[in-house]
Amino acid sequence: MQSNGMLEDRAHDVYRQALATLEACGVPFLVGGAFALESYTGLVRRTKDLDLFVRSADRHRLMDALGRAGFQTEWRFTHWLGKAWQGEYSVDVIFNSGNGLCVVDDLWFEHAMPSVVLGHSVKVVPAEEMLWSKAFVMERHRYDGGDIAHLLRARVHLMDWARLLRRFNVHWRVLFSHVLLFGYIYPAHRLRVPEWFMQEMLRRITLDMQSLPSDPRVCQGTLLSWSQYLVDMDPGGYEDARHPPRGSLTWAETRHMTQVLTQEMNAP
Structure with missing residues (x-):
């Protein structure tokens, strides 16, 4: 039986091959998922996939490059996600979110953070866009609230809160719910959330309480x-x-x- 270390080495070899392939072909991409979270928080989590975020216009070039490098490829969901894999280890090619709200656009790349992942100099998904996309993952079998709380603990004072609000737009209640939980999970850090943001959330809640729902169905x-x-x-x-x-x-x-x-x- 292979040890966890041997399995992790094999997974990392696959991910390194993918990163080297994409660096060589010149398709712009960002690293997300567990590796990006580690870059921001220092928390290490074993994973069987490497999340790569790409503009929609570049997604076919990226998948073609992985296919030529020996990966099996499949467009699992045409509006959201492609997969490239070797054995049990996969690379997720992401250009949107499953609910269609979080499209990867130029701002993801403009605000991306330089990092080193598995020995490769890359850029990782901006903390704000990572929070935005993870905030809507509330499945029975998967809930990304813990990742968001850890991300806020590490970056709350550095977040571009105005950009976060613009990203969530009419779905600002989802953002507010995670910020409230952050203050509950880490009481000592709740005052690090900007006061103007909390006041704006309370203003919107107050207005909501004074008006009828605009979309009851x-x-x-x-x-x-x-x-x-x-x-x-x-x-x-x-x-x-x-x-x-x-x-x-x-x-x-x-x-x-x-x-x-x-x-x-x-x-x-």
Whole structure:
């Protein structure tokens, strides 16, 4: 039986090959996931995949380069995610989020942080965009709130809070919920959140309490979990916020995502 160290060495060899391949082909990319979180927080977590973020316009070039380097490739979800793998170790090629909200754009690259990952000089996803994309991951089997709390503990005083608010836009309640939990998890750090931000959140909550809901038939739970709110989408029920005019995903995209993820969740 192989030791954890040997398995980790094999995984890192695969990831190093991927990084070297992409550096050679010149496709701009950012490292995210566990390696980016480690760059910001110092917390090390074993992972069986390497998350690479890329502009949508560059995603095919990046996947083609990995394919030529000997990786098997697949567009797992056409609106969000491609996979390249060798054995049990994979590289996730990400250009959006599963809910369609967090598109990788030029600002990701403009604010990216230089780092060293597995001996390669790379840029990692900006802390603000990492928080933005992780904030909507609230599945029964996966919740990224712990990553966000650790990221805030390390970077709360350096965050561009105005850019964070612009990123979340009408979904500012999601950001506020994580900031409130941060103050609960780390009471000694709660005052490091800018006072103007907290006052702005309270102002918005107060205004909400004084007005009727503008969209009473929508359920935004599907932006947080692809599975736990499907029961609310029964005929005659709520409208799915992932679809136009509120969201950007088509019925075909959400139906395919539900089928694939349900199969994986139910697999033995």
